[in-house]
Amino acid sequence: GNSVTQMEGPVTLSEEAFLTINCTYTATGYPSLFWYVQYPGEGLQLLLKATKADDKGSNKGFEATYRKETTSFHLEKGSVQVSDSAVYFCALLLSGGYQKVTFGTGTKLQVIP
Amino acid sequence: DAEITQSPRHKITETGRQVTLACHQTWNHNNMFWYRQDLGHGLRLIHYSYGVQDTNKGEVSDGYSVSRSNTEDLPLTLESAASSQTSVYFCASSESVGQGWSTGELFFGEGSRLTVL
Helix, strand or coil: CCEEEECCCCEEEECCCCEEECEEEECCCCCEEEEEEECCCCCEEEEEEECCCCCEEEECCEEEECECCCCECCEEECCCCHHHCEEEEEEEECCCCCCCEEECCCEEEEEEC | CCCEEEECCEEEECCCCCEEEEEEECCCCCEEEEEEEECCCEEEEEEEEEECCEEEECCCCCCEEECCCCCCECCEEECCCCHHHCEEEEEEEECECCCCCECCCCEECCCEEEEEC
16 A cells, blocks of 8 residues: 655754654655645644655755655755754655545654754 | 634543534635544544545544535534544645646644543
8 A cells, every 4th residue: 555654753953953854655656745744733734745756845944855766755954943843744645546645654853942 | 815724623522422523614625634643643534525525435434424515614523422533633625636636735724632531
């Protein structure tokens, strides 16, 4: 079946540190890939996406590159801020037929001043 | 501005009672979804709808039902609440680019926290 695997959290970083959150996927076909972010007490919101191999999604200083050869979509940011503290979800959407988004289990990020 | 709203935001109920969580969106999206969020499980799909009168079961649909009588609303009903249904429930919608097709960008409500005692 289709699935998304994320690194276990929580991840605790100091402000201005480099962030990587790993995400790998299993899917039949060629999925689109997404990162969603959930700030405390809120619903999820789309952070970035990539629809085909080698595409790079970017937003708010975050980046992720769709790597078909390693079935990965790792999230990176060069310098995190306290306001980046949130739960990050990797997700995929298959093409063809009825479409449902499949989410990973989420990775909690805590940034300390 | 378009939005998606859920109510109630917090609910405490007793085992065996029927509970309905409301979801209303003003995006005019055809696709609507209900997820539950539990620690260690992330988001799991309960039910979804690709248009009026269309409903489908997700991966954890047992004990839940939905109905879609108009574009804006997809209420989620727990027919006989159980303690295992204590969770945070999220409604989401997405734009349709054809029957059942989606851009993958989901717009989420703020969630409904349900406690079943």
